[in-house]
Amino acid sequence: MFDREFFLGFVKIHILYHAAKEPVFGVEITHELARHGYSLSPGTLYPTLHRMEKEGYLAGSSKVVNGRVRKYYxxxxxxxxxxxxSRNxxxxxxxEVLEEK
Amino acid sequence: MFDREFFLGFVKIHILYHAAKEPVFGVEITHELARHGYSLSPGTLYPTLHRMEKEGYLAGSSKVVNGRVRKYYxxxxxxxxxxxxSRNxxxxxxxEVLEEK
DNA sequence: CTCCCGATGTTGTATTGCGATATTGGTTTT
DNA sequence: AAAACCAATATCGCAATACAACATCGGGAG
Structure with missing residues (x-):
């Protein structure tokens, strides 16, 4: 699916939403988004997470799960x-958009 | 207001929505968005309109109004x-985001 | 010990975003 | 009628983002 420029913001808000409910990590997010019809390559996802952390929207902490390191946000x-x-x-x-039709 | 990366998509969908209802032009869009609390500098707005035209989301046509040239989309x-x-x-x-709370 | 898998990370290039500045043509001021 | 002003669109230059492809890294299976 293309038209990413319109929907990337939605994706980020999805991420914030889930990260507000419980800690989330990269691949899990990928799958979650896929269920909503979005696909996000690692080259977009990880830099985005890093940036959101750097900008102070997310706080990350590494945990070892099954011996593998995961970064939870x-x-x-x-x-x-x-x-x-965003709710507003x-x-x-x-x-506007959803009404009538 | 900052946090633009989250909301630019919303802005573009706003533009599409209005452009679907009736022809719109640059400055008008700026004012419209301002009423919704978004601000968009010309350096963002016009290239965005051009791109959306080039990519085929919008169709533009120049009209002369009060002697001035306006480009309606x-x-x-x-x-x-x-x-x-986007409705979906x-x-x-x-x-997800709006329910509960 | 080699191969695969779950995860995260990085690189290189192309695209976008944006403040500042320019352009174009008409209106108002004096 | 020149100067100053205004509405509107356009462009420049640089910084920030997006993304596909590729790389890394540690554990477990055979």
Whole structure:
């Protein structure tokens, strides 16, 4: 599926949402998104996670699971604040885009 | 307002939505978006419109209004299709992000 | 000890984003 | 009628992002 420029923001908000509920890690996110019809290559996903961490939206911590290192991310206060903002943006889009038809 | 990376997609869908209803032009879009709390500099807006035209989401036509040249854009079939997709994405986000709380 | 698998990481290139600046043509001011 | 101003679109230059392909790394299976 193309048209990524329109939907990448949605994807990131998905990530924030899940990271606000419980710790999440890379591959898990990939699968989650796939269930929603998005596909994200590692070359997009990991740099994005790193950036979101660096910018303070996510906080990451490495854990060893089955001997393998996984990096779990949680939404920070700032990340949750963006989520909150997004609720408003989504409501507006809902009102406009979803209504009638 | 920062955090643009999360919301630019929303902005573009806004543009598509309005361009699907009636012809729109640059400055008008700027004002429209401002009313929704988004701000978009010309250096972002115009290249974005050009690109969306080039990629076939929008169709532009220049008109002279009060002696000034304006470029009006309408959503193409492809643009409307993206809008349609976005309805689904929004529904999912609504289900996840907006529900509970 | 070799191969595969789950995960994360990196590289190189192309695309996008954006503030600042320019352009174009008409209107108002004096 | 020149100067200053305004609406609107366009471009420049640089920084930030996106992405596919490729690389790495440790454990477990055979």
């Amino acid at each position: 949680r939404a920070t206060a700032k990340g949750k604040q963006v989520l909150e903002q 943006s989504i409501r507006e889009l809902v009102a | 309408r959503a193409t079939a492809k643009g409307k299709q993206v809008l349609e997709q 994405s929004i529904r999912e986000l609504v289900a």
